[in-house]
Amino acid sequence: xxxxxxxxxxxxxxxxxxxxxxxxxxxxxxxxxxxxxxxxxxxxxxxxxxxxxxxxxxxxxxxxxxxxxxxxxxxxxxxxxxxxxxxxxxxxxxxxxxxxxxxxxxxxxxxxxxxxxxxxxxxxxxxxxxxxxxxxxxxxxxxxxxxxxxxxx
Amino acid sequence: xxxxxxxxxxxxxxxxxxxxxxxxxxxxxxxxxxxxxxxxxxxxxxxxxxxxxxxxxxxxxxxxxxxxxxxxxxxxxxxxxxxxxxxxxxxxxxxxxxxxxxxxxxxxxxxxxxxxxxxxxxxxxxxxxxxxxxxxxxxxxxxxxxxxxxxxxxxxxxxxxxxxxxxxxxxxxxxxxxxxxxxxxxxxxxxxxxxxxxxxxxxxxxxxxxxxxxxxxxxxxxxxxxxxxxxxxxxxxxxxxxxxxxxxxxxxxxxxxxxxxxxxxxxxxxxxxxxxxxxxxxxxxxxxxxxxxxxxxxxxxxxxxxxxxxxxxxxxxxxxxxxxxxxxxxxxxxxxxxxxxxxxxxxxxxxxxxxxxxxxxxxxxxxxxxxxxxxxxxxxxxxxxxxxxxxxxxxxxxxxxxxxxxxxxxxxxxxxxxxxxxxxxxxxxxxxxxxxxxxxxxxxxxxxxxxxxxxxxxxxxxxxxxxxxxxxxxxxxxxxxxxxxxxxxxxxxx
Numbered sequence: 001x002x003x004x005x006x007x008x009x010x011x012x013x014x015x016x017x018x019x020x021x022x023x024x025x026x027x028x029x030x031x032x033x034x035x036x037x038x039x040x041x042x043x044x045x046x047x048x049x050x051x052x053x054x055x056x057x058x059x060x061x062x063x064x065x066x067x068x069x070x071x072x073x074x075x076x077x078x079x080x081x082x083x084x085x086x087x088x089x090x091x092x093x094x095x096x097x098x099x100x101x102x103x104x105x106x107x108x109x110x111x112x113x114x115x116x117x118x119x120x121x122x123x124x125x126x127x128x129x130x131x132x133x134x135x136x137x138x139x140x141x142x143x144x145x146x147x148x149x150x151x152x153x
Numbered sequence: 154x155x156x157x158x159x160x161x162x163x164x165x166x167x168x169x170x171x172x173x174x175x176x177x178x179x180x181x182x183x184x185x186x187x188x189x190x191x192x193x194x195x196x197x198x199x200x201x202x203x204x205x206x207x208x209x210x211x212x213x214x215x216x217x218x219x220x221x222x223x224x225x226x227x228x229x230x231x232x233x234x235x236x237x238x239x240x241x242x243x244x245x246x247x248x249x250x251x252x253x254x255x256x257x258x259x260x261x262x263x264x265x266x267x268x269x270x271x272x273x274x275x276x277x278x279x280x281x282x283x284x285x286x287x288x289x290x291x292x293x294x295x296x297x298x299x300x301x302x303x304x305x306x307x308x309x310x311x312x313x314x315x316x317x318x319x320x321x322x323x324x325x326x327x328x329x330x331x332x333x334x335x336x337x338x339x340x341x342x343x344x345x346x347x348x349x350x351x352x353x354x355x356x357x358x359x360x361x362x363x364x365x366x367x368x369x370x371x372x373x374x375x376x377x378x379x380x381x382x383x384x385x386x387x388x389x390x391x392x393x394x395x396x397x398x399x400x401x402x403x404x405x406x407x408x409x410x411x412x413x414x415x416x417x418x419x420x421x422x423x424x425x426x427x428x429x430x431x432x433x434x435x436x437x438x439x440x441x442x443x444x445x446x447x448x449x450x451x452x453x454x455x456x457x458x459x460x461x462x463x464x465x466x467x468x469x470x471x472x473x474x475x476x477x478x479x480x481x482x483x484x485x486x487x488x489x490x491x492x493x494x495x496x497x498x499x500x501x502x503x504x505x506x507x508x509x510x511x512x513x514x515x516x517x518x519x520x521x522x523x524x525x526x527x528x529x530x531x532x533x534x535x536x537x538x539x540x541x542x543x544x545x546x547x548x549x550x551x552x553x554x555x556x557x558x559x560x561x562x563x564x565x566x567x568x569x570x571x572x573x574x575x576x577x578x579x580x581x582x583x584x585x586x587x588x589x590x591x592x593x594x595x596x597x598x599x600x601x602x603x604x605x606x607x608x609x610x611x612x613x614x615x616x617x618x619x620x621x622x623x624x625x626x627x628x629x630x631x632x633x634x635x636x637x638x639x640x641x642x643x644x645x646x647x
Binding site: 004005008012015019022026027030031032033034035036039040043044046047050051053054057060077078080081084085088089091092095096104107108111112115116118126130134138142143144145146147 | 196197199200313314316317320321323324327331333334336338339362365366369370535536538539540542543544546547550551554556559560563566567570571574575577593596597600601604605638
């Protein structure tokens with residue numbers, strides 16, 4: 001976990017610097033009370049101290065733990081996660097333009113057919129069932145105003 | 154009694170049944186914890202009023218705890234963390250053809266723990282809420298500091314990483330219009346950020362999307378159920394053998410549940426240890442001892458009631474699941490804490506009554522229907538996770554009809570994935586986001602009332618005691634860490 005902790009500590013340090021710098025744009029104190037810059041400044045300082053402590057700890061620790069290798073996602077895992085995120089991002093991008101139902105259909109089909117290697121017919125069938133069920137639940141049971149696209153669906 | 158009358162209305166009862174049903178199913182499915190389940194099903198409650206919505210969420214929570222033991226016993230895979238310990242003896246019992254007894258005693262123990270825990274909740278939450286009526290902003294500030302430190306110190310994971318997670322949550326909480334001057338902070342001209350980052354967005358991202366990504370990164374094949382369901386009721390001798398384990402489990406679970414951060418996983422492990430040390434036949438533990446199932450499962454459910462004590466009476470969540478519930482309560486316009494008992498007594502007592510009713514429903518549901526629930530394990534995760542992703546996306550979108558929220562959720566989802574992979578706990582971050590604005594407001598109001606005098610936090614007795622406890626805990630933890638470091642250095646030097 002040393003490598004991961006070191007990256008996390010560096011991210012924390014970066015964020016703390018950003019918090020401290022940004023907090024200086026606001027008043028630190030008003031007459032009696034803390035100003036808008038007080039809270040972020042102290043949070044930034046705390047985060048910086050904690051990140052430094054974690055960073056120092058990674059250099060102090062002996063070797064990596066046994067399970068470090070198992071925890072690092074392999075290429076295949078990262079590819080799967082990346083594809084899921086890509087499809088989800090695509091869904092978020094197109095749901096307001098294409099409309100809810102067609103986007104769900106395509107999204108589920110892509111996951112089942114491309115990622116999970118389901119047969120074509122099963123992928124289409126499951127996509128239709130899932131998009132229909134989710135549409136009925138959210139639109140008619142929960143009265144959620146789902147995005148309508150060019151097709152009005 | 155009025156609470157019972159309200160919870161027994163058809164709609165509220167239906168919500169309890171729905172919550173119990175879905176909670177049990179999700180509890181059975183490995184990969185989704187109770188926090189993620191509550192977060193995921195939160196959008197289903199948006200159209201409801203606070204009472205049925207919270208009844209459903211609490212039922213979900215209990216249901217997930219009941220369901221978690223099923224896979225531990227049947228296929229040696231815990232449905233959630235607190236059920237890990239159930240695999241030790243539960244699976245051994247199943248291999249010996251006693252799966253029915255193990256599942257039955259687990260359901261009865263969970264029921265016993267849930268009911269006794271709810272009685273404990275009534276006896277402790279009310280006086281605690283009455284006492285906390287004396288709290289002003291200074292006391293709230295100190296309470297939140299103490300509560301958050303307890304969650305981090307007792308949580309059992311890396312203290313530095315837990316603290317960083319909490320500070321990151323607090324930092325996300327500063328985004329939006331500030332409470333002092335109404336100035337927009339960290340908004341960068343994005344109108345969607347003016348109201349801050351919604352806790353729903355973070356919870357869905359970290360717990361929902363994050364957990365899905367971790368579970369979906371490999372093709373998951375569920376183990377097949379090989380054990381027969383000969384009978385589902387434990388024998389009378391099983392019950393007699395387990396009675397003290399259930400009683401001890403209830404007490405241990407409830408007390409540990411009340412402590413912020415300790416949670417049901419620690420409760421179940423402690424209960425197992427206690428049962429083993431109390432047993433006349435400790436050598437049977439790990440080989441199918443029924444007390445090894447009864448004690449931890451009872452403690453697991455009793456801790457849920459314990460966790461409701463600080464949530465309802467102080468407004469401080471002790472775990473990720475109760476943090477989601479706190480956020481949900483705020484969404485419905487309620488502020489948990491001492492005033493909740495006086496301003497919304499109907500809500501509080503209906504909710505508490507629903508815990509009794511929920512446990513009864515779960516017992517009825519779990520005893521005869523376990524084989525049916527177990528069949529959900531045949532559902533492939535590859536079918537489930539697109540549905541979970543969709544529910545998360547639509548749920549977040551439906552809060553403000555905003556695609557921006559969906560993108561923010563995806564960012565938290567990626568963060569949640571890496572946090573889970575590298576043992577950075579997500580619960581302190583969510584708790585930080587939920588409590589951050591209250592902490593800042595309490596600090597501002599306390600100093601405002603004290604004309605800027607910072608000693609207000611130590612001159613007021615309750616606040617001083619709370620800060621004192623926090624200081625003692627911090628010193629104790631630091632002392633332990635330094636001792637460990639010295640030991641390591643001594644071992645390294647020749």
